[in-house]
Amino acid sequence: MRRANRHDGFNPVTTEVHGGPLARAVMVGGMLAGYRVLGFDLETTGLDPRSDRIVQYALIGSDEDGSHINQTSLVNPRRQIPDASSRVHGIMDADVKGEKEFSEHLPELSRLISGAVIVGHNVTRFDWRFLELECMRAGFEVPVPRAIIDTLTLARKLRIPGRHALGTLCARYDISITRAHTADADAGATLLLLWSMMQSHPKDFRGDLDELQDMLSGNRGSSDRLGPGMVDLEPVEGTNGKLRHSENGVVIAFGKHKGRTLEELERIDKRYLDWLASPSSPIPSKTVSELLRSQRE
Incomplete structure (x- = not known):
């Protein structure tokens, strides 16, 4: 992922995660100032949160004081990973053998997510649903973030032309994802994407975080009716x-x-x-x- 130019309210840093470069967007100004801001992404065995399981998660971003957060891990789903899914994210059964189950990661994940601004692409319909069901299976209370910003919903609300897949939107804003469909790279990309949309549509981000949440949770247009991401x-x-x-x-x-x-x-x-x-x-x-x-x- 490329290093972005520095602008007000944004401080990108580059680090090495699982052998690849990753830009982490650290929001230090505007409506996100003073909050823990985390890009959130999951890789899974399939598309159905009821029957599929998590194989990798990532929380990438910054804490309230601006310090970096990079929490990412492979997860043992206790089931075979279908070949079709492995072809997407590159995670094989051998990669997760011996890794912890997701329930063992929940205490730390809950601590980070609680009170944070969570940013993800299709996060409300995909990643968050997986998290909720994993919490229920483990008898763990679902963490309550300060806000959830779904960049897919945001792209639709802003009426950004073209397809709204993560890769397509990143290409539109000249964000290069060198390891697409790995949780840490995609989580970092959503932060860069959010920042890019904030820069290109400043009038829509003049309010506070609650106003942004109101915009995102308003009545969905017809483009959302096909189901999770179908329209894209x-x-x-x-x-x-x-x-x-x-x-x-x-x-x-x-x-x-x-x-x-x-x-x-x-x-x-x-x-x-x-x-x-x-x-x-x-x-x-x-x-x-x-x-x-x-x-x-």
Whole structure:
């Protein structure tokens, strides 16, 4: 990730995390002054917080006094990591063997998150949901942050043109993520992205943190109705948006399995997958058959 130019309210530093360069954005002015500000990101075994588990987490940023915080670790999910997920984040079963379970990290994570401003991309619909369910499984109280700033929601509220995937937005603001889809790099990128959006839309950040929260939690537009991040995924040609390309494979964008990949359906609901590939499906059966064939090769 590149080193950004220094501006008021921003102090980037570069460090080495798990063998790669990472820029950490330290907010020292404006509405974030005096708060612990942390970029938050998770890598997981899949997309469903009910059945999938965390394999890596990162909290990257600064404390109230400006000191750096860099809390990142691999996590043993106590289950096999699907190949499709490993292809995205590069974390294999051998990498997490012998690592602690997520519940063992919760006391320190809770201390850092409580009262902090948490920044993440699609954090409210993905990362935070995983955290909540992991806390419930461990019998641990969910930490209460001062605020959660979701840069995906923010990009939509600011009506930034184009796709709102993290990589696309970072490219728009000339932020280079050298190790995309690792938790620490993505967490750092969200801080840089937030700062960039604050700089390019100063009128929208003249208020305080509560006003920003009000803007983010207001009525969502129609662009949010497809589900977690669906609107930002490229539609599969000829499916009228009912199937979309994601980093984990082709995703269902409608019905009871919305958000699941075709590969997941092969494991959990083969009958539904057979229906998708049948003449009675709302998707051309040839398209589904070709997609299934290509992912098996």
